[in-house]
Amino acid sequence: MPVLIAAVVLVGALCTLDLVLTLGVVKRLREHTALISKMANSQPSRPPVIGVGEEVGEFSAVAVGGDVLTRESLVGDTLVAFFSPSCGPCHEMLPKFVEYARAVDGGREQVLAVVVGSLDRAKGQVAELSPVARVVVEGGSEAIVADAFQIKGFPTLLKVRQDADGRQVIAGNQVDLDAPVAVA
Secondary structure, three states: OHHHHHHHHHHHHHHHHHHHHHHHHHHHHHHHHHHHHHHHHHOOOOOOOOOOOOEOOOOEEEOOOOOEEEHHHOOOOEEEEEEOOOOHHHHHHHHHHHHHHHOOOOHHHHEEEEEEOOHHHHHHHHHHHOOOOEEEEEOHHHOHHHHHOOOOOOOEEEEEEEOOOOOEEEEEOOOOOOOOOOOO
């Protein structure tokens, strides 16, 4: 009988300790939630895509074929796409984009594709994009063109147009690859 009483007391003590520890964990989780919420509210919100009418930033990059591309080399209406070799949706979208870009008026001179990632990993995407677009490969730390377009995620498709003042501005920040080709 004394062993049974000792066992019940031990189980009761363990349950009480477990309850105290669980309450401590719940309190800590509430504190962390409040801190995370405070941090999220203090961060300025950024739109997921550059806005229509915004001017493209300055850039200078060398395309895969050796051509130097700048903001000023985007004449007329240009389709611009950003891909990454480590992006699953990019791999899914790529064949559809290539088909769409093939039909763009002006051919590959009116299409710019930027692949952000190491050259070794980007080879497959570069090979698919080169026949239909001028292609720039940028390392992750040196994303000059991606920075000029304020790219925050992949894949991103944009339409760029020269406005009345000759500035290159975003004419569209969404491209429906299932719709008929209309860069203008």
